[in-house]
Amino acid sequence: MITYSFEDRKGQSLQEYLYEHVRADIISGKLRPGEKLPSKRAFASNNGISVVTVENAYGQLQAEGYIFSRPKSGFYVSDIGEDLIPERMERTGVRKSADRILPEEENEERGRRFRYNLVSNSTAPDNFPFGTWAKVMRKTLTEKAGELLKTPPTGGVPELREAIAEHLREFRGIDVSPAQVIIGAGTEYLYSLIVQLLGRSSIYGLENPGPPKIRNIYRSLGIKTVMYEMDQEGILPVEGDMERADIIQISPSHQFPRGIVTSAGRRLALLKWATLRENRYIIEDDYDSEFRLQGRPIEALFSMDREDRVIYVNTFTKSLTSTIRISYMVLPPLLLERFRRELGFYSCTVSNFEQYALAEFIAGGFFEKHINRMRKHYRILRDRLIRELKSGSLGGRISISEEDSGLHFLMRVDGSQEDRELRKLAEEKGIRISFLTDYLVEGSDPEPYRNVAVVNYSGLDGEETAEVANLLADAWKRDK
């Protein structure tokens, strides 16, 4: 008869203790397959515990398959295949602590080593209207209690989609039904939906230079990509070359990093290209169109499309804060039908609560107000920084371009220093900065792109522009 001491059980209940010890004895082979276990009653009295305790422990062991019962006979040890027990398996059944695993470096860590980060185009947290957002959230909690628990359709909660459609109509000249707006947890996620929607065998054409993250995403999704060079009007539609891709992804309002606005002619050429074969589409990533600082927003390619070939993608991650993960895409009618048919089984990836809060934030006019305020803020910031760069000792050697839209400008630096050297010199002064050549796909010819810094100024404080300009002038002075 098995007997346990029950003395070393520490905080465990009798039942837990019993369960673990019988289990350990089965795993270690002390109790052999087919061996009959003592009856509940006998086991209980032998160990000085209650029958219910034994019953519960046996029940658990049975549920997990360590023992089995034969009607009117009792409990027996299962054959769990002793040869299967991995050698390294600890016989106590408790896994070693995993404390040896270190937390990942945080995303910003590389940036934090520098005093000024001109690479990240995230906005300074101070500019987020936290007070208003908090108020809207509190209101949502109070007023939307019922809606917050109702499962929305795949595309998101209707209120947010209506607010976005209305916003697009008023401020972007895009006229769509709210049903065409599909909400998702970030643009990265939406890309994976688009890949599922358009089929995995399509080849994606991307802009070169372009954001490395987009290339990473497609690579990780197992999608074949081809790269396209650009001139000042956008992608160069070289004869034959355009045959290599089925889908083209571009940012026609403001290419990153080159800042190019795709010209009207190129837009029409691309739209025409898309109609020539059945499975051709264009993904329009409009990621920072809200921040065009001069004139009204550039017309969306989506609005020029009459053949249902353009998918429009935008995000609140850039226009609000990177920690609110809400993006959306607008599908043309034919693709919307396919989306509903083939991907309608998915749940929306954004929680209801933030969807309702954002809907209220947009419908209440707070988003527009925020954008206007930020546009003004960025215009002043940009003007100050450019003025200070030009008036300093660098002034004669730099030329600024593409400063009108979005949150970065380009700065050509004359001289014999290579980008690598310029970067190193800037980093020694505490400034993290990137160059056009950093955004080229491997194997590209860097020659035409050399010596052009990409200046993301959106994360700077207004007071910091003078120091940044001074530090750069100091770093890059000729005669050191």
Next chain:
Amino acid sequence: MITYSFEDRKGQSLQEYLYEHVRADIISGKLRPGEKLPSKRAFASNNGISVVTVENAYGQLQAEGYIFSRPKSGFYVSDIGEDLIPERMERTGVRKSADRILPEEENEERGRRFRYNLVSNSTAPDNFPFGTWAKVMRKTLTEKAGELLKTPPTGGVPELREAIAEHLREFRGIDVSPAQVIIGAGTEYLYSLIVQLLGRSSIYGLENPGPPKIRNIYRSLGIKTVMYEMDQEGILPVEGDMERADIIQISPSHQFPRGIVTSAGRRLALLKWATLRENRYIIEDDYDSEFRLQGRPIEALFSMDREDRVIYVNTFTKSLTSTIRISYMVLPPLLLERFRRELGFYSCTVSNFEQYALAEFIAGGFFEKHINRMRKHYRILRDRLIRELKSGSLGGRISISEEDSGLHFLMRVDGSQEDRELRKLAEEKGIRISFLTDYLVEGSDPEPYRNVAVVNYSGLDGEETAEVANLLADAWKRDK
């Protein structure tokens, strides 16, 4: 000289009106490529508007590539390739309204046609502790203002990962470092990450019958799957058969819909199987282990693994409410390294705010309290429904099984009626119900699974069990 009336401009500004009309004239060919536009000054005085207005309109047209400037000469119409303009393109440049698109049917609509839904295993919204959740959210807004705007690592905010690791240790016997916990916007999204992590060429083995959604996800992700039959202990490891898959996805604590707990022997066999080849892994979907109603939780397969072959997946979507989209996976150390290296460029898909709120909800003990309350609630609900089914006229014809864990049980219905017929009869009484045969992959032999209803009772109200039992008895009485 071009002249516009400016009378029909309605709410438009002069500048907008001018921009749109010149643009329309270029698209329509009224203004030809290469044609010189009037000077800003002349145009202004001719139309009775200010020079600044013309300047701004020209600026916009130039930015979009409709016109170009020649230094010291003036503005000219660009060649936008007239032959490229799609025939269907409306010349006003304003897109037709998309009002014809209907909103999708809402997810629950099919369910709403019925008085009682025994198919969805979503919890009744009334059971969600909304008051506590709202309090925690308000607290988060007040106390975490700074953290809410800081970009977290790919895996999520540290506080939530710590709270989950602590919860797993205390209530699930899983001992892991918080760094191994990866937060994502729903299990569906996590699957897509797992596919990217383990490689697209792997073949996934799934349980048959099983949730159709999982099959849909893998199909949509372009992944090859094979199906495995089960006996009462779990997947049958038939010789040779196990060679067909590289990854096995199972719910060892509670298979859906069969309710099977994978036995200890099978678990060890699966772990052994995984170690025999380099790229073999097991995905453990522990989707409703919190709701095991009898005894303590079944041991997680993850805890038995000593070879870094098991990925553990769980969700708060089932245990809290389906509208909070937070799930997580726990990666074994070796896969965690690969995850950081290959997928560390992704942003976390859950907004900071809900991550902090959930962290507080768990750390404050509210989650545990909620789970305990719900377990009690479900136990009472299940007991009532079973008692009422057994005591009614159906009593002699049904046998209930797999009622101890999770939020559904199986009910075999004796008789000659086919599942199809039983379903129709139930639906006529306003009850939506599914059968084991509904969860089989196409082409399976339905014979062994016939006449077993899958009863998801979690969405019922305590007061409704009697009526549901009566209606079913009425629907399925023999002599109609």
